[in-house]
């Protein structure tokens with residue numbers, strides 16, 4: 001983002017700040033939860049102890065010599081951060097590396113019997129199986145008789161507010177789920193978004209997913225609606241190649257969600273049928289690109305991913321972390337135009353996000369003033385507010 005070098009990158013080293021609390025409190029809590037959830041052996045317990053020590057009072061250490069992705073992480077800056085306290089690296093970098101190391105500790109990368117066992121799966125499954133999910137799926141039947149535009153809006157908002165269902169976030173934001181969502185959006189470019197999805201049965205939608213369970217389910221419902229109504233001919237769902245940020249969706253979570261929809265009956269099962277057959281004939285594809293777990297902003301994306309986004313009619317980027325990566329994890333003045341921060345993006349892009357970290361762009365001065373007056377700074381991180389932002393051009397914008 002060469003034209004805006006003044007917005008500083010967010011670090012985790014300011015005691016009392018939100019990023020600091022994530023590194024100092026949430027990460028240790030996650031280690032505790034994972035440890036409790038599985039009958040791990042002594043080697044895994046030792047490795048978890050070591051990670052706990054390292055991430056709270058130690059420094060960033062290199063990956064094991066036989067790590068399959070060692071070169072990739074070097075390309076993502078590991079050598080430059082090795083030996084530094086976790087708190088002094090860019091927050092985005094430290095968080096991502098924490099999850100990478102957690103997977104090492106539990107044996108995800110193998111070889112061995114724990115290879116590929118998702119340490120977050122029990123939490124994700126519990127959410128998918130929760131009665132709230134039944135209620136949300138049953139409510140779908142009530143949308144059947146609505147005019148298309150209203151149904152589309154309801155499904156878009158379902159996908160947007162589904163982003164509140166984020167397990168890592170709830171760990172340190174006690175009562176987050178119970179807290180009232182603020183009905184007004186802090187930014188709403190939904191007209192632009194819909195204009196990029198005309199019902200002409202052409203085009204490719206890329207949806208960069210965020211969380212599994214109660215976020216992925218409404219994401220899939222939205223995709224089903226867009227495919228069935230001809231607002232897109234094809235869809236590509238980007239998920240994570242490995243478990244990440246507790247509840248981020250992997251391919252296994254897509255399968256779980258689709259099976260959940262299929263067995264729910266009613267309108268949910270109808271949507272499942274649309275998705276199932278779209279997967280079978282290639283109109284819906286799932287991708288798990290390594291860069292989806294990179295500790296870097298999308299401005300640094302590799303050429304193959306850039307080409308994929310460039311070819312899409314629209315890329316919808318879900319959630320808080322993807323937003324941070326889309327606009328850059330920086331202390332932007334909140335009125336910085338969204339489109340200025342996404343000027344590098346190779347195609348039309350939209351963000352659907354509930355606000356769960358300090359980064360924000362694209363607010364009007366009046367909106368920012370009202371938020372500050374009403375809620376001090378908690379509106380930024382409490383998940384009560386949401387936004388729909390869109391940049392239709394996919395080209396560099398003149399200032």
Ligand SMILES: O=P(O)(O)OC[C@H]1O[C@](O)(CO)[C@@H](O)[C@@H]1O
Nearest residue numbers: 166169210319320321322356357
């Ligand atoms: O699931 P989401 O919406 O990406 O939110 C996860 C957010 O939680 C955090 O881990 C802490 O807020 C952020 O790093 C991240 O932006």
